[in-house]
Amino acid sequence: MTVTADVQQGAGSGADVPFPGWADEVRALAKKRGAVLLAxxxxxPxxxxxxxxxxxxLALSRIAADVxxxxxxxxxxxxxxxxxxxxSPEKTVLxxxxxxxxxxxxxxxxxxxREWKAEHPDAVVVSYVNTTAAVKAETDICCTSSNAVEVVASIPEDREVLFLPDQFLGAHVRRTLDRENMHVWAGECHxxxxINGAELTRQAETHPDADLFVHPExxxxxxxxxxxGSGAVAxxxxxxxxxGGMIDAARATKAKQVLVATEVGMLHQLRRAAPEIDFQAVNDRASCGYMKMITPEALLRSVRHGTDEVHVDPELAARGRAAVERMIAIGQPGGGE
Structure with missing residues (x-):
């Protein structure tokens, strides 16, 4: 198995466990099933x-296709x-x-x-990979947060762009490229x-020597x-x-402390990547309840009983795959989000 720059191999931990030895049981069941575990x-943690x-x-999905x-x-x-x-249409995905x-x-x-496209029939649709298969199937080219600027820049300047669904990532791309004919959908990750500007400003003032790692969402x-820009922070x-970029930056920074603006689960990997650095969440309440639905008990059930299998209509999958492949053809997309 190849581990990319955006993906770390797992290790052992005793946190949040349902019973002693559960991790060994999960790994044994996965091996018996011929499964790879992606998180x-x-x-x-x-x-x-x-x-x-x-x-x-996206990095994990590409590994899923390679293993x-x-x-x-x-x-x-x-x-x-x-x-x-x-x-990986030929594989079982749980x-x-x-x-x-x-x-x-x-x-x-x-x-x-589809309604938005009908209003702009000549526009190029750029969808963040954080979208459903059905939306990807209606997309011309996908992007990730690490290559969204590069993807939009590859589109001729005289073509309108419909960018979706994240308004903050879209605003970042439009601001970077100064592209007036780029329309951004008003979607967001809750x-x-x-994680708002007032919190970030307050934290930056309290920790003047810290680096700021900010997700564009x-x-x-x-x-x-x-x-x-104002000089309040260097x-x-x-x-x-x-x-994925945060992991690389964590290994490269000389800072002793880093303020992190993203979902708090990211702190676990950052602290593993650079244990000598003090990583602190800009908002320590920024926890995704959907992500945390994947409990140890749910994982055990999945590897034991094969729940829950994910199905994508083959025709939708083919169209969505083409949008992802067009992105990859522009250049290495790095991480997914």
Missing amino acids: HNYQL AIQDVADFVGDS EADTIVFCGVHFMAETAKIL IPDARAGCSLADSITVEQL VHAG CGCATSALYLA ADKVKILST
């Missing part, structure tokens, strides 16, 4: 630690498991709890996208949107750039990063 960066690979959604395992157990939210199925949804993916339906991303301390 997103926002999962519970115990889930991250039992997984074969930990990372962000020899016939079964993928994806510990994340539903659109992530769908993406793995899109890229999600330990099919109820684990995503407020961002749910912020645009395929019907809404967790990231809740956050409601505070514009504030972070303002702090850098420009080289403010970094707008995907989750």
Whole structure:
């Protein structure tokens, strides 16, 4: 198995466990089933630690396609498991709890996208990978938070762009490229949107020597750039990063303390990547309830009984796969979000 720069191999932990030895039982059942265990960066620490690979959604989906395992157990939210199925249609994909949804993916339906496209018939549709399979099937090209600027920049300047669904990531891209003919859908992740500029400013004032790692989905991303532009925080301390980019930056920074603006599950991997650094959440309440639905008990049930299997209509999957492949053709997409 190959571990990319955006994905870390799992280790052992005693946190959040249902009973002693549960992790060994999970691994034994997965081996018996011929399954690989994938966990997103926002999962519970115990889930991250039992997984074969930990990372962000697209990086994990690409690993799912590369590994020899016939079964993928994806510990994340539903659109992530769908993406793995899109890229690995011949494999069995399981999600330990099919109820684990995503407020961002749910912020645009395929019907809404079709109506939007009808209003702009010549526009190029760019969809964040944090979308459903049905939306990906109506998309011209996907993007990740780490390559969204590059993807939109590849589109001829005289073509309109419909960017969806995240308004904060879209605003970041439009601001970076100064692109007036780019329309941005008003969607958001409720967790990231809740990390606001006032909190970030307050934390930055309290920790003047800290680096700021800010996910572009956050409601505070514009504030972070303002702090850098105004000189309130040194420009080289403010970094707008995907989750995979945060891991790389953690290993490279010389800072002793880092303020992190994203879902709090990310702190576990950051602290593993650079244990000498004090990582602190900008908002320690920024926890995704959907991600935390994947409990050790749910994972045990999934590897024992094969629940819950994810299915994607083959025709939808083929169209969605084409949108992902167009993105990859532009350049290495790095992490998923």
